[in-house]
Amino acid sequence: MTSRRRQVLEILMAAADHPTASELFVRAREACAGVSMATVYNCLEALARNGLVRQVHIARDATRFCANPVDHAHFYCEACGRVFDVEYEKARPGPAVVLPAGFHATHRELSVRGRCAACGRKGRAKARAAWGRAKRKGL
Numbered sequence: 001m002t003s004r005r006r007q008v009l010e011i012l013m014a015a016a017d018h019p020t021a022s023e024l025f026v027r028a029r030e031a032c033a034g035v036s037m038a039t040v041y042n043c044l045e046a047l048a049r050n051g052l053v054r055q056v057h058i059a060r061d062a063t064r065f066c067a068n069p070v071d072h073a074h075f076y077c078e079a080c081g082r083v084f085d086v087e088y089e090k091a092r093p094g095p096a097v098v099l100p101a102g103f104h105a106t107h108r109e110l111s112v113r114g115r116c117a118a119c120g121r122k123g124r125a126k127a128r129a130a131w132g133r134a135k136r137k138g139l
Helices: 003-015 021-031 037-049 117-136
Strands: 054-056 064-066 073-077 083-086 111-114
Touching: 003 021, 003 037, 021 037
Parallel strands: 073 111
Antiparallel strands: 054 064, 073 083
16 A cells, blocks of 8 residues: 555545545645546555445446445436445345346445435425426416
């Protein structure tokens, strides 16, 4: 574990917002002006290879990184763009995956899309307001 890798890992652990490599680079430069984007990428690659961070892939968005070591899923809010850690039991939208005979999974990767609680409340409030306006207009 080099000092740069430790620094990138500490920044990622403090964040808990699943930043992209570019976002981590900006944060790393604030902590140490001499760090380069290549260094951040190399650190993330080494940390991921050694199981200290996870790459989070959500659709075609930029790869995000997560330092949460507990087995979990990710929830992507389509309204605000935030990514949240969620437990598998709470995140499972349907039946468990059944693997064919002889298959052995080494890890799970599950992402769920929708609206977070805060954005859901905002969406419901907007819908109620629109319904009220339409009702007043006699629609």
